[in-house]
Amino acid sequence: MxxxxxxxxxxxxxxxxxxxxxxxxxxxxxxxxxxxxxxxxxxxxxxxxxxxxxxxxxxxxxxxxxxxxxxxxxxxxxxxxxxxxxxxxxxxxxxxxxxxxxxxxxxxxxxxxxxxxxxxxxxxxxxxxxxxxxxxxxxxxxxxxxxxxxxxxxxxxxxxxxxxxxxxxxxxxxxxxxxxxxxxxxxxxxxxxxxxxxxxxxxxxxxxxxxxxxxxxxxxxxxxxxxxxxxxxxxxxxxxxxxxxxxxxxxxxxxxxxxxxxxxxxxxxxxxxxxxxxxxxxxxxxxxxxKQYKCSLKDYKSYYAKAAGLCEYHIKPGEHFKENDLLCSIYKMDRLDERNAVTEIRALTSGIVIHQTPSASVKKGMELIQVFSNPVTL
Ligand SMILES: [Zn+2]
Structure with missing residues (x-):
């Protein structure tokens, strides 16, 4: 050796x-x-x-x-x-x-x-x-x-x-x-x-x-x-x-x-x-x-749960999204008869999902996903 x-x-x-x-x-x-x-x-x-x-x-x-x-x-x-x-x-x-x-x-x-x-x-x-x-x-x-x-x-x-x-x-x-x-x-x-x-x-x-x-x-x-x-x-x-x-x-x-x-x-x-x-x-x-992308810390954004509930994550880590794409749906199981039974979280910019909370059960204010907002190609 x-x-x-x-x-x-x-x-x-x-x-x-x-x-x-x-x-x-x-x-x-x-x-x-x-x-x-x-x-x-x-x-x-x-x-x-x-x-x-x-x-x-x-x-x-x-x-x-x-x-x-x-x-x-x-x-x-x-x-x-x-x-x-x-x-x-x-x-x-x-x-x-x-x-x-x-x-x-x-x-x-x-x-x-x-x-x-x-x-x-x-x-x-x-x-x-x-x-x-x-x-x-x-x-x-x-x-x-x-x-x-x-x-x-x-x-x-x-x-x-x-x-x-x-x-x-x-x-x-x-x-x-x-x-x-x-x-x-x-x-x-x-x-x-x-x-x-x-x-x-x-x-x-x-x-x-x-x-x-x-x-x-x-x-x-x-x-x-x-x-x-x-x-x-x-x-x-x-x-x-x-x-x-x-x-x-x-x-x-x-x-x-x-x-x-x-x-x-x-x-x-x-x-x-x-x-x-x-x-x-x-x-x-x-x-x-x-293919490589970068993002400054200030553009590394978290989307937080605007309501508690059961969350479906639509875009997986590593996947890209466009502005207004549906990122998450949060289902409120005690309000199924009401109009706001589902809270939608939509993308504010184009980006890439980097990180996702592992649980689908989320309380209000929990971090759901972290994303590169407007990523730059290297
Ligand atoms: Zn660590």
Whole structure:
């Protein structure tokens, strides 16, 4: 085998009964190159990313590549084990109620005594250095930030929402490309990409892209790209030319509670296309080029239930619609004799359904579908 595989078991969480462990697979090439980090199932019901990691694992055993590729399936074991009936709950911390994917640490806004990055100091000492040296040293600064945070909070103890995710952030901090694998409830395949990566995002051969502001909202992709984005902004302020080479995306892989190995082969090829474009893989994967659409976050619209009732969804995730098309019909079963027994939800613009609530039983005000309103072809 050309590559070396390291397998690590890391204690990442703990319940009263036992330790919770994640398995980290690290493929290391003999040739230098980028480091790529992929994790899956931070939300416990979102399983398809594990199928993609399975495909990538088997692929990477055989092929020649450059750099290092880190795979972390079932990255949040506590969430993965939260069953309610046959359903995996796993989206919110059951103790605090917080969304598991909003708990990452923002090293750009923290006080420096808690690990916040001192950009001024870094730029003063790196204005003359090469991009390669800057990348190497800035990764060290990010890593040091987590150590400082843990040290600062050691005496009183670390909030459970932070301790789990700092470990994942630490693992991702040596990477140049971070992919956080999620799914929707009922959804098509789509990518969250920040504006600062808009020219690069389409190299993951996915059909749909939501372009989000260059801001921190608590998710892994944002926690990963914000330090690099801020670094480049700070260099710009000093009129120093520095092009950073970092990318991170949230990759949404269809429906939750599903493992589909045929689809995973295709998902893996689409992700490998990105790695080929970034010189991690020499051979070009056999990609079936997808038609691609993007939408800014402000045009990513939700249609809400104007009345409670039983909802029929007429346009499925991934399907296109025109203005005034019927999107949903909500049936009010206690008013069948009245004229308003059916509430119609019609499209206000043309668009694409991206995400749908899985239940047909809806209360007033529930989010029914999320759509690209007036999508732009890439
Ligand atoms: Zn998710």
């Amino acid at each position: 050309k590559n070396t595989l390291f397998i690590k078991k890391l204690k990442i969480d703990q319940t009263v009964a036992n330790d919770m462990v994640i398995t980290v697979y690290e493929f290391v090439s003999t040739k230098p190159g980028k480091t790529v980090y992929l994790q899956s199932s931070v939300h416990g019901a979102e399983l398809q990313g594990n199928a993609v990691i399975y495909e990538l694992f088997n692929y990477l055993k055989e092929v020649d590549f450059c750099g290092k590729i880190i795979l972390v399936p079932l990255a949040n074991p506590y969430a993965s084990s939260q069953k309610s009936g046959t359903y995996t709950h796993g989206r919110f911390n059951p103790v605090t109620g917080d969304n598991w994917n909003r708990m990452y640490l923002d090293l750009c806004s923290l006080d420096q005594e808690q690990g916040g990055i001192d950009f001024k100091k870094f730029i003063e000492s790196h204005g003359e250095k090469s991009a390669q040296e800057i990348n190497k040293d800035f990764k060290k600064v990010i890593r040091k930030g987590f150590e400082t945070y843990l040290k600062y909070h050691r005496d009183y103890g670390i909030d459970e929402n932070k301790s789990l995710f700092i470990e994942l952030q630490r693992l991702a901090s040596e990477a140049d490309i971070v992919l956080d694998l999620h799914t929707g409830a009922r959804a098509t395949r789509y990518i969250y990409s920040p504006e600062c990566q808009e020219d690069k995002m389409k190299d993951i051969n996915f059909p749909h892209y939501i372009v989000i502001p260059n801001e921190f909202g608590g998710a892994m992709d944002e926690a990963s790209f914000m330090p690099w984005f801020k670094l480049s902004e700070n260099f710009k302020k000093e009129n120093i030319d520095y092009q950073y080479d970092f990318e991170s995306y949230t990759v949404e892989l269809g429906n939750e509670e599903v493992i589909d190995m045929d689809a995973a082969k295709n998902d893996a090829v689409n992700i490998l296309n990105l790695l080929h474009q970034r010189d991690v893989l020499k051979d070009r994967p056999k990609v079936k080029k997808t």
